[in-house]
Amino acid sequence: MLKKLFILLLFVFSINCISAQNANAINIDFNSDQKVYVAGELVWVDGKIDNTVSSKFIDVSLIDRTGIEKAIVTLLNREGRFSGYIEVPKEIRSDFYFLDCSIKGVSTKSTVLPIMIIHPAYPPLACQIIDQTPSSSPTDASETIIISGRKIYPVRGEVKFDVTGVAELNDISVNVVRDDMLSAYADSIITRYDLFASHPAKGDIEAEGHQVIARVLSIETGLPVKGIGVYASIMGHQANMSYEISNAIGEIKFLFSPVLNETRIVFSVPEKEANRVKVEMVDEAIAHEPIIFPCLQLRQEMRDDIEERLLNVSVMKQYALNEIKQGDGIEFDTTDFYGKPDARYLLDNYVRFPDMKEILFEFVPEARVKKATTDSGFIIEVLNDPYKRYFNESAMVMLDGVPIQNVNELLEFDPLKLKSIDVMSRLYYLGDIHLNGIVNYKSYSKDLAGFTLTPAEVIYPFRGAQFFPVPRFFKHQALRKNGLPDFRNLLFRDIGSNGNLRQQANLIFSASDSKGNFKVIIRGWNKASKRVIGNSSFSVQ
DSSP, X not given: OHHHHHHXXXXXXXXXXXXXXXHTOEEEEEEESOXXXXXXXXXXXXXXESSOOOOSEEEEEEEOTTSOEEEEEEEEOBTTEEEEEEEOOSSOOSEEEEEEXXXXXSOEXXXXXXXXXXXXXXXXXXXXXXXXXXXXXXXXXXXXXEEEEOSEEOTTOEXXXXXXXXXXXXXXXXXXXXXXXXXXXXXXXXXXXXXXXXXXXXXXXXXXXXXXXXXEEETTTOOBOSSOEEEEEEOSSSOEEEXXXXXXXXXXXXXXXXXXXXXXXXXXXXXXXXXXXXXXXXXXXXXXXXXXXXXXXXXXXXXXXXXXXXXHHHHHHHTTOOOEEOSTTOOOOOOOTTOSOSEEEEGGGSOOOSOHHHHHHHHOTTEEEEEOSSSSOEEEEEEEGGGTEEOSSOXXXXXXXXXXXXXXXXXXSOGGGEEEEEEEEEEEEETTEEEEEEEEEEESSSSGGGOOXXXXXXXXXXXXXXOSOEEOOOOHXXXXXXOSXXXXXXXXXXXXXXXXXXXXXXXXXXXXXXXXXXXXEEEEEOTTSOEXXXXXXXXXX
């Protein structure tokens, strides 16, 4: 009897814990620029978090109706606001897909945005869910934003609209998108559904930067190995390295300052341990639930609109006109983990010798090549500047922020691939260890420039954060002068237009070469934290 009572109490306690976690979930609300895309196009998103979150990052995933993740990006959290883009995979079947948000280490409830994606070579699969009654009634935003202007504009002409009703709004966004049979079809289905996803807290909150978890395992038994020191390095022009020792379950947690864009991470174990242990990166991806949603039904009369969108994306890619401005005027720390080096040598300022040893001998007095005492190889020693004498042991030698254990191979490397050399000519402490100086070679390509690592290193892809990217559009006068074709499905976008719309009460942008109907959509948030939306249509002829 007591056992049954205990189980019952435990069950009730578990339910209460889950309910409490869901009740404390952080709400994420976000929007996409359009509802219709073709393969290879960029999906621009922006959103807000309803509460203060210490995490520096928000993950945005593109998932299919079964919950399988097709793409994911990490965006920076800027005081509860985030924005960026996710590229539609080039090999993706035509269907409705879904955008979902999550925050590592935080329980969240996120808006789920359905979007329609078309691939000309992969038509929609046969589907039984042609239509159904929505499970919830969507909340229609009150249209208090009034947008007025001409209804017809010439190609490459200046488009101007007067806007009222935005004086008291915050976080205003503007999107001007193609308005055709495809968008009308997508709207007719998507706007009928309010979809949400709840994600329990998983992992640790990334309040300082990226946290990466790895495990050290025995090659022979597959069991965890304790006490193995591992370097983890983010490959790139900015050296970002961490050193930790595996715990009783073979686990290591590395912490890195924020990293920008896609790159790779390298785990390095001592070469003497390479035949005994291996390092595996732990996958911390969240799970997405399947979504019941009407399937995509394309019709023959949509063909012209599909071809128009495909042509526009193809032209923009061919002429590299999808310019993206990084940073949005925000400064970002790009310091190497060792801070300001004691010496930095830009090799283009010197005679380019074809031999790596000659470069150190001629230009870098803080470092010298010396025969190793244990074998026939070489080591690089660094001057211990405070004591004016060289360390007796090898320095930490790096290429693009990655420790190099085979110095002999590096000394045979092509120096014309190198841009600079940083030298720390003093003792440097990294976690529980010290380094006898640092020599960090930086290549032009920032990705090892073809240098081959030893079996003691293992490489994984690493997803850095987008640095507040914004699309760049030609202004009216510049557009009239350049001779490049300009075809855009997204005619204009601005998520920082609060000041302009409030002070000038107008919206000005340029039409492109693409003819057809377009829609201006302005969103904002009132003082009661309710979404407000307004739209207006026009055509380019």
